[in-house]
Amino acid sequence: METKAKRGSGRSASEERAYRLWLRIRRNWQLYVLLFLPIVWLIVFRYAPMYGAQIAFRQYSPAFGIEGSPWVGFANFVRFFNSPKFEPVIINTLVLSFYSLIAGFPIPIILALSLNQVKARLFRSSVQMITYAPHFISTVVIVGMLFQFLHPRVGFTAVLANALGLNAPNWMGDPGAFRHIFVWSGVWQEMGFGAIIYLAVLSTIDPSLHEAAVVDGASRLQRIRYIDIPGLMPTAMVLLVLSTGRVLEISFEKVYLMQSPLNLAVSEVINTYVYKVGLLSPILDFSYSTAIGLLKGIVGLVLIIAVNHAARRLTENSVW
Amino acid sequence: MATMKSYESNINTVNESYIDRIFLMSNTTLLLVVTTIILLPLVYIVSASFSSAEAVIAGKVTLWPVDFSLLGYETIFEHKKVWNGFANSIFYTFFGTIFNVIMTIIAAYPLSRNDLVGRRFITFAFIFTMLFSGGLIPTYMVVRDLGLLNTRWAMILPTGIGPFNLLITITFFRTTIPPELIEAARIDGASDFRTFRSVILPLARPIIAVLTLFYAVNTHWNTYFQALIYLKDQDLFPLQIVLREILIQNSIDASMLIDVEDLVAREGLRDLLKFSLIVVASVPVMIIYPFVQRHFVKGMMIGSVK
Known part of the structure; x- marks a missing residue:
């Protein structure tokens, strides 16, 4: 290469381009050295599993390994479609997910709009501090808190019910209450933290817009309606696209902790089912579990691309 | 403000x-x-x-x-078990976070440079993992085949780089470090390593603080999923698993x-x-x-x- 570096006249345009490219790569070789470990990590821990996901189309057995196990095509997928678990698991996942989305999406926006109206600094920062706090509590502790708070004998709700002369409810043991407890405890935990991003966007709205609106006699509510909300739209849209794309990724951690034999009919979701089939059942079925997981992954990918496309068409805002 | x-x-x-x-x-x-x-x-x-x-x-x-x-x-x-869990969680959080932050920074800096050939492709390869993954079992098989099951490594190595954290770090470098600064260092005869060490890292302090917090709290201290699937040995259990036994499974x-x-x-x-x-x-x-x-x-x- 060194000898070629002298400007020869006999080289074609494409050779010249390739050579320039090589020079740019060589000039930055140290940057590639920095990238080396992260790329190795990415291949080993993120892309090797994608290659391994082909066992969804095989009948995997540890003795034969990934490539050696017999190819069965879509048999594992067909098995899942025909399984009695298929319908409840899909329905539970979708219901829990969309319920969380519908309840969890607007509330941080409302909280941010409301906080943005507060002038008193101390009050504002106290409310922020308190509402962010639950975000930092771990899922295990949150679910543990739910069990204690809603305990039919020693819980807060029981104490309250007794004081009012009512029968203490046993919500944690009631399958009908599972979804509401799951969703609203999630809202309780995340609304403050979810509002941060909207507050940040609100602080970037041009103040002259508000000044002009005040001169024109707009009320606060009107200014929220015509200035603040349109200002939040792009961010809200991006976040909505992202959460819709993750609609099948219902938090394994929390659902699994809240599961009990009593509420399994409404609490079994794709992620918990994949875990049980793959790593917990007496007869481990890696291929079947992987097939269900892969199905979820592909539907999720299609979903996020579709929603992003729709968001771009409808609102001219999108993630990419 | x-x-x-x-x-x-x-x-x-x-x-x-x-x-x-x-x-x-x-x-x-x-x-x-x-x-x-x-x-x-x-x-x-x-x-x-x-x-x-x-x-x-x-x-x-x-x-x-x-x-x-x-x-x-x-x-x-x-209760010895609780304290053991506490100690393990501190271990995983400390070393895990160091690993995460180093990996994220050394990946993000090159990817924030416009003159890096292949930048778009490599960035996409990282971001794509946010949209699609091989799944629970294939990832488990990789960890198993590397012999990491039931070792402390299983709590650290697989966490690596969070795509969202990588994205904010790349954005941070792009928006806070002017290209002229890197160019000036180059003219002064600094290699990329030298620039990274003496110019970039000191300027990266705010983002390192952010990353440390994100990884420590969200990836390590508060999670139990990794421990649930990769660890069998009681002595290795982090606090969250111990808490799960006592708070949820009622086993005291x-x-x-x-x-x-x-x-x-x-x-x-x-x-x-x-x-x-x-x-x-x-x-x-x-x-x-x-x-x-x-x-x-x-x-x-x-x-x-x-």
């Missing part, structure tokens, strides 16, 4: 109309209600944890400790309750212990959280610029 302030002061000079005053009052009421709803469960848990077992079991505790007692805490302090070492003879008191202690444990497990994060809160906010803001 400066623009925010001037806007506030301008509004202050304008007389609020009747409608606006009603609106502001209901707005304040709304925020007070929300804050109360957030605080209520927290206050209840803390109060119960400082009450006596008898008061807890009789359902007397609401918002203030009844028959103040530290019995729950004393019982926890004698009988030896912890051995001093208490009365069956009812023993049942009461069981519940009291849970309240105290919830408090003990959340205290470390709750203590540092007010100090680091602004970093989290900053991180979210960098993320929102994109």
Whole structure:
């Protein structure tokens, strides 16, 4: 290469381009050295599993390994479609997910709009501090808190019910209450933290817009309606696209902790089912579990691309 | 924040109309209600944890400790499993976070450079993992085949680089480090390594703080999923798994309750212990959280610029 570096006249345009490219790569070789470990990590821990996901189309057995196990095509997928678990698991996942989305999406926006109206600094920062706090509590502790708070004998709700002369409810043991407890405890935990991003966007709205609106006699509510909300739209849209794309990724951690034999009919979701089939059942079925997981992954990918496309068409805002 | 302030002061000079005053009052009421709803469960848990077992079991505790007692805490302090979990969690959080932050920074800096050939492709390869993954079992198989199952490595190595964190770090480098600075270092004869070490790293302090917090809290301290699937050995369990056993699965070492003879008191202690444990497990994060809160906010803001 060194000898070629002298400007020869006999080289074609494409050779010249390739050579320039090589020079740019060589000039930055140290940057590639920095990238080396992260790329190795990415291949080993993120892309090797994608290659391994082909066992969804095989009948995997540890003795034969990934490539050696017999190819069965879509048999594992067909098995899942025909399984009695298929319908409840899909329905539970979708219901829990969309319920969380519908309840969890607007509330941080409302909280941010409301906080943005507060002038008193101390009050504002106290409310922020308190509402962010639950975000930092771990899922295990949150679910543990739910069990204690809603305990039919020693819980807060029981104490309250007794004081009012009512029968203490046993919500944690009631399958009908599972979804509401799951969703609203999630809202309780995340609304403050979810509002941060909207507050940040609100602080970037041009103040002259508000000044002009005040001169024109707009009320606060009107200014929220015509200035603040349109200002939040792009961010809200991006976040909505992202959460819709993750609609099948219902938090394994929390659902699994809240599961009990009593509420399994409404609490079994794709992620918990994949875990049980793959790593917990007496007869481990890696291929079947992987097939269900892969199905979820592909539907999720299609979903996020579709929603992003729709968001771009409808609102001219999108993630990419 | 400066623009925010001037806007506030301008509004202050304008007389609020009747409608606006009603609106502001209901707005304040709304925020007070929300804050109360957030605080209520927290206050209840803390109060119960400082009450006596008898008061807890009789359902007397609401918002203030009844028959103040530290019995729950004393019982926890004698519980070896909890302390072992604590120590393990600190280990995983400390070394895991160092690994995450280093990997993220050394990946993000090259990817923030416009003159890097292949930048778009490599960035996409990282971001794609946010949209699609091989799944639980294939990832488990990789960890198994590397011989990491049931070792401390399994809690650290697979976490590596979070795509969202990588994205905000790339954005940070792009928006805060002018290309002229890197060019100037090059003209001065600095290699890329040298530039990275002497120019970039000192400027990267704010983002390193943000990353440390994101990884420490979200990837390590508060999660139990990795431990659930990769660890079998009790001695390696992080705190969250121990908490799960006691809080959710209700399995409390009988030896912890051995001093208490009365069956009812023993049942009461069981519940009291849970309240105290919830408090003990959340205290470390709750203590540092007010100090680091602004970093989290900053991180979210960098993320929102994109």
